[in-house]
Amino acid sequence: MQASSVYQTMVRDMPTEERPRERLRLRGPESLTNAELVAILLRTGANGENVINVATRILSTFEGLRGLSRASFGELSAQHAMGEAKACQLLAAMELGKRLLQEMPQQRIVRSAEDVYAMLFGEMALLEQEELRVVLLTTRHEVITIRDVYRGNVSSAIVRIGEVFRDAVREGCPGIIAVHNHPSGDPSPSPEDVNLTKQLVEAGRMLGIDVIDHIVIARKGFVSLKEKRMGFT
Numbered sequence: 001m002q003a004s005s006v007y008q009t010m011v012r013d014m015p016t017e018e019r020p021r022e023r024l025r026l027r028g029p030e031s032l033t034n035a036e037l038v039a040i041l042l043r044t045g046a047n048g049e050n051v052i053n054v055a056t057r058i059l060s061t062f063e064g065l066r067g068l069s070r071a072s073f074g075e076l077s078a079q080h081a082m083g084e085a086k087a088c089q090l091l092a093a094m095e096l097g098k099r100l101l102q103e104m105p106q107q108r109i110v111r112s113a114e115d116v117y118a119m120l121f122g123e124m125a126l127l128e129q130e131e132l133r134v135v136l137l138t139t140r141h142e143v144i145t146i147r148d149v150y151r152g153n154v155s156s157a158i159v160r161i162g163e164v165f166r167d168a169v170r171e172g173c174p175g176i177i178a179v180h181n182h183p184s185g186d187p188s189p190s191p192e193d194v195n196l197t198k199q200l201v202e203a204g205r206m207l208g209i210d211v212i213d214h215i216v217i218a219r220k221g222f223v224s225l226k227e228k229r230m231g232f233t
Contacts, residue, residue: 046081113224124181130154135177175210187218197231
């Protein structure tokens with residue numbers, strides 16, 4: 001039996017109101033599970049495995065949507081019942097989601113470090129290497145955009161301070177928030193993090209740009225160096 005037949009038979013045997021595509025049409029995509037949404041993207045299963053089982057297995061293999069969003073084309077296409085076409089479909093959907101998140105912050109207002117953590121946790125907490133990003137803000141702390149500044153070892157000895165402020169100067173932003181991650185999972189600031197913060201605050205004063213905070217994000221949470229009075233005087 002062909003993979004598509006396995007899927008079609010399974011759907012045909014389900015009550016109409018329980019079929020994923022029918023539920024999506026009538027109740028919206030929010031009514032479906034992650035596996036059902038992925039199954040709709042994949043469309044077909046494989047010999048001996050229907051598409052919902054394939055979707056469930058893929059999500060389990062990559063430990064959920066966050067892991068799936070970091071999967072490479074090679075990793076996805078190598079999975080049983082996937083192949084290049086389905087890998088492309090999933091990667092395209094994940095990339096659209098990431099781009100949507102990049103656009104959404106333009107409508108947000110940062111009131112606390114928790115807001116920044118909620119905004120960037122999904123993108124930064126599980127990264128395998130350190131990344132430094134800068135949140136550009138208006139005078140009312142509305143997020144203008146978020147820019148990637150550096151990937152690698154984020155420390156005052158390596159990061160060029162001018163690069164951190166480059167987009168803020170170009171855009172005429174009055175304030176920024178620096179954010180970087182700790183792949184170790186522990187958000188506790190290192191001495192290098194504190195030293196980098198001091199340099200950023202000093203440079204910001206010279207440029208007339210307020211460094212509102214420096215936040216470290218990790219799997220176990222986050223730390224606001226401003227709240228801890230680390231590097232801020």
